[in-house]
Amino acid sequence: MVCSVFEHIGIPVFNADIQAKECYNDKLFLKEIADEFGKSIVVDNVLDRNALANIVFNNKDRLIKLNSMVHPKVLDRFFLWRNYQSAPYVILESAILFEIGWEKKFESIICINSPKEVSIQRAMSRDNVRREIVEERMNNQLSIEEKVEKSDFIVFHDNKTMLLPQILEIHNRIIESSKGN
Numbered sequence: 001m002v003c004s005v006f007e008h009i010g011i012p013v014f015n016a017d018i019q020a021k022e023c024y025n026d027k028l029f030l031k032e033i034a035d036e037f038g039k040s041i042v043v044d045n046v047l048d049r050n051a052l053a054n055i056v057f058n059n060k061d062r063l064i065k066l067n068s069m070v071h072p073k074v075l076d077r078f079f080l081w082r083n084y085q086s087a088p089y090v091i092l093e094s095a096i097l098f099e100i101g102w103e104k105k106f107e108s109i110i111c112i113n114s115p116k117e118v119s120i121q122r123a124m125s126r127d128n129v130r131r132e133i134v135e136e137r138m139n140n141q142l143s144i145e146e147k148v149e150k151s152d153f154i155v156f157h158d159n160k161t162m163l164l165p166q167i168l169e170i171h172n173r174i175i176e177s178s179k180g181n
Contacts (some may be wrong), residue, residue, distance in 0.1 A: 002112050002155055003093050005167045007153055014086045016094040019074045024049075032069060034175070045152050057136050071100050089174055098150055110170060111151035115158055 023029055024047045027179070034042040041052050048051040056063040078092050091110070097103055116124070116138075123134040148154055153170045157163060 002110075002157060002163060002167060003091065005163060006091055006171070008162055009168070010087055011089065011091055011171070012087050013091045013093055013112070016074050016078070016092060019077050020070050022077075023070055025064075031072070033066075036065060036069065057133075057140065060140065063140060065137045067096075067100055071102075075102065075105070076164055088178055093099060095180050098147060103150060108152040108174060109150065110153040110155060111144075111149055112149045112155050112157050114156075116144070118158055119144075 003015070007013050010103070015085075024033070027045055029041045030045055030047060033047065036054060037055055041048055041055075052066070056066045082090055089107075090103070092102075092106065094100075094102065097109065103109055106160075113163060119138070120131060121133050123129070123137070127134070155163065155166045
């Protein structure tokens with residue numbers, strides 16, 4: 001929702017999760033995945049996402065390994081994409097920016113601060129998964145409190161607080177700060 005508002009005011013948004021999924025269309029990358037996680041993960045050049053998720057979300061070391069394979073490819077895609085944008089700034093959307101050490105690669109970090117239950121319900125609805133799956137994934141991420149502490153801007157998104165004024169304030173502050181550069 002927040003990214004959609006930024007897009008409506010003319011700010012391009014790069015969705016890291018979508019781009020990570022696109023990486024799995026590369027046959028050479030799928031071979032790397034199969035070599036690392038088992039041949040049964042890839043059948044006829046198609047990734048069995050559920051099987052891979054079962055492996056990595058139940059084993060932190062395997063998740064770290066997968067991230068080390070996927071995230072450099074996503075970051076390369078972002079920087080290439082960014083070169084073709086003409087807006088005053090761009091946004092990279094990522095749920096795990098801090099967990100993968102990307103925070104130093106960006107001038108500002110915007111954190112979407114939602115109550116845990118709201119976040120769980122949104123993810124269950126968006127991904128069509130059970131609560132336990134969402135909670136398991138969230139347990140592999142920093143707490144919202146840690147993310148808020150490390151961020152430059154906070155958008156409170158609780159389904160009650162108006163988003164547009166918060167987003168426009170952030171947009172205006174970023175535009176103002178870029179005039180000094």
